[in-house]
Amino acid sequence: MRSTVADVMTTEVASVGEDAGYKEIVSTLLERGVSALPVLDGENRVVGVVSEEDLLHKVEFENDTSARAYWPPMRARLRARLSGAGALAERADEKAAGRTAAHLMSTPAVTVAPAALVIEAARLMERRGVKRLPVVDGTGALVGVVSRRDLLRVFSRSDSDIAAAVEDQVAEVSRWDRGEINAVVEDGVVTLSGPVRRRSVAHALAGAVCGVEGVVAVTNNLDWEIDDVAPYPQMGV
CATH class of the missing domain: 3.30.1340.30 (Histidine-containing Protein; Chain: A;)
Known part of the structure; x- marks a missing residue:
């Protein structure tokens, strides 16, 4: 019988609310030894994920007044917008200015159901380029997290x-x-x-x-x- 996500997932999950501050998020990541946290609304539903990468935008843009003051010519802005680079840069800048999980998180979150097969979760991680997946029930509520390490348990x-x-x-x-x-x-x-x-x-x-x-x-x-x-x-x- 094939293992499902429910068989290997971690149920004691570290998470933060939408109004969690930058320092609270950093502290939780360090204390729990994880690289990302599900962000929950008031009904325990996953609305996004905040990761180390999301938080590092603030470090990247910290004290970078020259980058913020510079505004490229119209032609360059149009070219960047058409290529998608402008949107990515704009989003990174927004995250750098963010103070709470709601502004720092990546959304929508890539999630998986408890009944999904381990191989399905592995393919989803590979396709979306993530290391951890929040596990949600039919209402979108958080019930666990599955990581790459968890998926490797089947080979033990x-x-x-x-x-x-x-x-x-x-x-x-x-x-x-x-x-x-x-x-x-x-x-x-x-x-x-x-x-x-x-x-x-x-x-x-x-x-x-x-x-x-x-x-x-x-x-x-x-x-x-x-x-x-x-x-x-x-x-x-």
Whole structure:
């Protein structure tokens, strides 16, 4: 059975309200040893996330009076606006002037549901370029946080546990393919060997085993009698 976000998330979550001040946010980040905090409204719903990056804009623009006094020519402003750079710079400047979480946070927050699979959360983190995801229920209320480290817990599964799960996959295939398949697990790497009737079965089994939680890689040494895998069509044929 695949692990969900609820299985690996942290439920004791550090967060701040929308009216939390800059120094309160910094103190909470340092005390809890995290790089970002969910920002909550009065009903415990996640309205944004404030990160170290958001806070560093104030350091970046601190005492930078020359940058604030300079106003580029109209042509340069139009070019920057069209490229999107102007909007990003304007937002960074706004955050530098911000005093509360409501002004400093990034919004909307990238969140995930407790029932989402761990692999789904990992893909979301990769796609959105974040290291932590607030976990919210159906109303948007905060119930936990899942980090990259939390997602890696599935790979701490023992070889014996992985082998038992792999054997279930092998038994299902052997039941109707009549193959004598062997599976060896070492450091999360599964090696499959033995005969099967069809090449498609060998491919399907390797794919199923690769999806077993905790499997790092699959070495497919299965032999087949019938090559029923259609070759890729050649151009012009």
